[in-house]
Amino acid sequence: MSGFELAAAVTTKRGFVIDFMWLVPLLPFLAFFTILFFGKKMRSRGHSVGIFAVGAGLLISLIGFAELASGYAQVQRSWTWFRISTVHLQFGMNYDFLTALMFVVVTTVSLLVQIYSTGYMNDDSRYTWFYAALSLFTASMLFLVIANNLLQMLVGWEGVGVCSYFLIGHYWEEKENSSAAIKAFITTRVGDVGFMFGIFALFFAGHTFNIIRLNHEAQTGQLHGSLLTVAALLLFCGAAGKSAQFPLHVWLPDAMAGPTPVSALIHAATMVVAGVYLVARMFLVFTHAGAALNVVAIIASITMLGAALLALVQDDIKRVLAYSTISQLAYMMAALGVGAYTAAIFHLFTHAFFKALLFLGAGSLIHSVHSNDMADMGGLRKYMPHTFRTFIIGSLALGGIFPLAGFFSKDEILGEALRSANSGTAATAWVVFIAGIITAFLTALYMTRVCIKTFWGEYRGHGHPHESPGSMVTPLWVLAILTMTVGLLGFPVIGPFKEWINVPGQESPGFSAFYNVILPVVSVGLAGAAIWLGYMLFYKKRWQVDILAGPFAWMYRLLVNKYYMDDLYTKGIVKPVQYTFSKAAYWTNQNVLDGAINGIAAGTIATANFTYDELDQKVVDYAVNGAAGLTGASGGLLRYIQGGNVQRYAAVLFASIAIFIGLFALTSIVHI
Amino acid sequence: MPVSYFLVLSSLLFSIGIYGVLARENAVLVLLSIELMLNAVNINLVAFAALFKQSGIPGQVFALFVIAVAAAEVGIGLAIVILIFRNRQDVDLDEMSLMKW
Numbered sequence: 001m002s003g004f005e006l007a008a009a010v011t012t013k014r015g016f017v018i019d020f021m022w023l024v025p026l027l028p029f030l031a032f033f034t035i036l037f038f039g040k041k042m043r044s045r046g047h048s049v050g051i052f053a054v055g056a057g058l059l060i061s062l063i064g065f066a067e068l069a070s071g072y073a074q075v076q077r078s079w080t081w082f083r084i085s086t087v088h089l090q091f092g093m094n095y096d097f098l099t100a101l102m103f104v105v106v107t108t109v110s111l112l113v114q115i116y117s118t119g120y121m122n123d124d125s126r127y128t129w130f131y132a133a134l135s136l137f138t139a140s141m142l143f144l145v146i147a148n149n150l151l152q153m154l155v156g157w158e159g160v161g162v163c164s165y166f167l168i169g170h171y172w173e174e175k176e177n178s179s180a181a182i183k184a185f186i187t188t189r190v191g192d193v194g195f196m197f198g199i200f201a202l203f204f205a206g207h208t209f210n211i212i213r214l215n216h217e218a219q220t221g222q223l224h225g226s227l228l229t230v231a232a233l234l235l236f237c238g239a240a241g242k243s244a245q246f247p248l249h250v251w252l253p254d255a256m257a258g259p260t261p262v263s264a265l266i267h268a269a270t271m272v273v274a275g276v277y278l279v280a281r282m283f284l285v286f287t288h289a290g291a292a293l294n295v296v297a298i299i300a301s302i303t304m305l306g307a308a309l310l311a312l313v314q315d316d317i318k319r320v321l322a323y324s325t326i327s328q329l330a331y332m333m334a335a336l337g338v339g340a341y342t343a344a345i346f347h348l349f350t351h352a353f354f355k356a357l358l359f360l361g362a363g364s365l366i367h368s369v370h371s372n373d374m375a376d377m378g379g380l381r382k383y384m385p386h387t388f389r390t391f392i393i394g395s396l397a398l399g400g401i402f403p404l405a406g407f408f409s410k411d412e413i414l415g416e417a418l419r420s421a422n423s424g425t426a427a428t429a430w431v432v433f434i435a436g437i438i439t440a441f442l443t444a445l446y447m448t449r450v451c452i453k454t455f456w457g458e459y460r461g462h463g464h465p466h467e468s469p470g471s472m473v474t475p476l477w478v479l480a481i482l483t484m485t486v487g488l489l490g491f492p493v494i495g496p497f498k499e500w501i502n503v504p505g506q507e508s509p510g511f512s513a514f515y516n517v518i519l520p521v522v523s524v525g526l527a528g529a530a531i532w533l534g535y536m537l538f539y540k541k542r543w544q545v546d547i548l549a550g551p552f553a554w555m556y557r558l559l560v561n562k563y564y565m566d567d568l569y570t571k572g573i574v575k576p577v578q579y580t581f582s583k584a585a586y587w588t589n590q591n592v593l594d595g596a597i598n599g600i601a602a603g604t605i606a607t608a609n610f611t612y613d614e615l616d617q618k619v620v621d622y623a624v625n626g627a628a629g630l631t632g633a634s635g636g637l638l639r640y641i642q643g644g645n646v647q648r649y650a651a652v653l654f655a656s657i658a659i660f661i662g663l664f665a666l667t668s669i670v671h672i
Numbered sequence: 673m674p675v676s677y678f679l680v681l682s683s684l685l686f687s688i689g690i691y692g693v694l695a696r697e698n699a700v701l702v703l704l705s706i707e708l709m710l711n712a713v714n715i716n717l718v719a720f721a722a723l724f725k726q727s728g729i730p731g732q733v734f735a736l737f738v739i740a741v742a743a744a745e746v747g748i749g750l751a752i753v754i755l756i757f758r759n760r761q762d763v764d765l766d767e768m769s770l771m772k773w
Contacts, residue, residue: 647766
């Protein structure tokens with residue numbers, strides 16, 4: 001209750017556009033239906049509608065953000081959706097800086113991806129459907145972000161899930177791709193079960209779905225104890241599923257089966273960051289939930305290191321980027337785990353741009369050489385100068401090189417982790433810090449490997465590579481420019497980002513005033529060392545060891561087999577279910593359910609036959625035919641009277657009158 | 673003059689009319705026979721009006737009314753007969769048995 005007033009009391013100036021932010025999810029949602037019903041008749045095959053909707057959304061988002069930044073009030077609105085006895089289920093909007101930032105990120109990336117797709121997907125047979133699904137995907141994510149209660153969030157959450165299923169399985173003609181779509185859907189669904197139970201637990205304890213109120217109750221201690229811890233951990237299950245954290249990360253690399261622009265959208269702005277967003281939204285619940293944040297930090301540390309190592313041995317360029325995404329999402333999670341809220345959001349913000357850039361760049365390469373495999377690339381810097389330059393910018397940003405976006409955000413996370421480690425506020429901070437440092441090194445190393453394998457050396461593929469069309473190169477350059485500039489928003493001490501995203505429940509600005517100058521020097525030095533090492537290993541081919549038989553062979557096998565996680569799931573869960581539960585279900589279906597249904601069907605047929613033979617044929621038809629026959633017979637008799645001779649009619653008339661008069665006269669006489 | 677004279681005359685006229693209607697084949701003569709029957713009725717009406725003077729002149733009025741209706745009726749009837757003649761070059765009622773099953 002007081003949560004609303006608390007938020008409203010900060011500033012009282014009302015914005016103009018800011019009240020209409022619900023338009024931003026609504027526009028792509030309407031675009032979805034428009035494209036679905038009318039897209040095929042349009043000259044643009046539907047993309048103009050999608051691009052216009054999300055472009056308008058971006059414009060509104062930017063104005064809304066500007067209004068917030070110039071001191072207008074945040075907006076909390078809710079409408080009753082439906083009621084179950086005393087429980088009001090609501091849908092509403094919650095527009096604060098976090099929402100505003102997500103809006104800008106989602107609409108920007110979605111707009112650029114849609115423009116890019118006009119080139120990339122041009123020859124696709126399901127072009128219109130692709131744009132419809134992209135619009136719905138964007139709308140779902142925006143709906144999730146604007147949600148002011150957990151149930152509404154769940155609706156957007158599942159909408160994002162189902163759209164990712166559509167899009168990952170876009171090339172469903174190949175079994176492998178549709179399997180990947182199903183895997184993505186089911187794996188995230190495992191986490192979703194946790195998410196739902198987390199919502200139930202919070203509702204049970206706090207009697208509300210409202211996010212702000214739940215956070216407020218957690219902060220004031222109305223929600224407490226083991227129930228809160230359990231609820232937070234269950235929410236984290238959902239977040240781990242969506243954001244591909246260990247051990248539910250297995251779907252994300254397979255999600256590369258979708259078209260590359262979709263990968264960019266999934267990895268940069270929608271879908272995977274939803275998990276991080278959930279934890280950030282429920283941050284006060286997590287911070288007051290005992291060990292929950294420590295669990296988040298530990299899981300994230302495992303994930304970031306494990307995924308970065310896996311990225312080192314992949315040959316599919318998109319899979320390298322996929323593992324990189326898992327690793328970077330773990331960075332954000334880890335930052336939340338040590339309480340570095342602002343740094344986590346900042347990394348989410350910058351990562352969206354450079355990861356979208358990298359994926360779209362990879363898409364440009366794939367479009368050119370018609371292969372995902374880096375073995376078919378090489379030497380492409382001569383053929384694709386624009387893709388080369390932008391991809392290098394994105395790689396350097398991901399590697400954390402000054403002054404690109406990734407440098408600032410990664411450094412904030414490491415700095416915050418080090419600070420909490422030093423102050424001893426979180427026991428897990430040291431783990432996060434060390435894992436983060438090693439991951440930073442590995443990130444620079446695997447990105448060096450990717451760049452050398454694709455852009456340097458000799459071209460190893462088939463056909464003639466060519467630069468992509470302008471519709472694809474332009475979004476690359478826009479993202480490259482954003483990658484170079486958005487990091488400055490979070491420039492230490494003077495950047496405005498910390499004014500926008502405050503740690504919930506604290507008055508202090510997002511980043512500590514104290515800034516360690518040594519740390520960035522060390523981290524850039526590490527990244528430089530990693531690039532040098534990558535250069536020596538993959539370009540100069542120094543210190544070659546036989547990875548298939550040498551001392552590191554076991555490690556290589558472990559990584560190539562992805563820590564045997566997929567095998568574990570297949571043999572440990574899928575097969576037993578398939579061979580025992582499925583068989584039992586099949587037996588029940590065949591013998592019990594089918595028997596009942598067949599029995600009912602046979603009974604129905606027998607009843608119907610009896611009704612037809614006895615009732616319909618004998619009773620009803622007899623009555624109907626009898627009535628008709630009677631009418632016919634009487635008509636046959638009566639027609640002889642109507643001879644057509646007028647004089648005969650007249651004779652009958654006069655005769656009848658004569659008879660009547662006779663009768664009358666007779667009765668009169670008798671009467672007298 | 674006793675009223676029975678008029679009634680006898682009227683009955684004779686009416687009977688001739690019935691005979692004409694039932695027995696003649698020419699449609700024009702049938703129409704003329706109908707006029708005879710109507711006039712027989714008129715004689716009756718006037719005769720009874722003269723007999724019951726105290727009850728005013730409804731008999732005469734009705735006789736005038738019957739004459740007016742008869743004029744209209746014979747107009748329509750002759751029109752029909754002319755149309756039939758135009759179509760069939762004949763006004764024989766025995767041949768006009770189209771309105772049957």
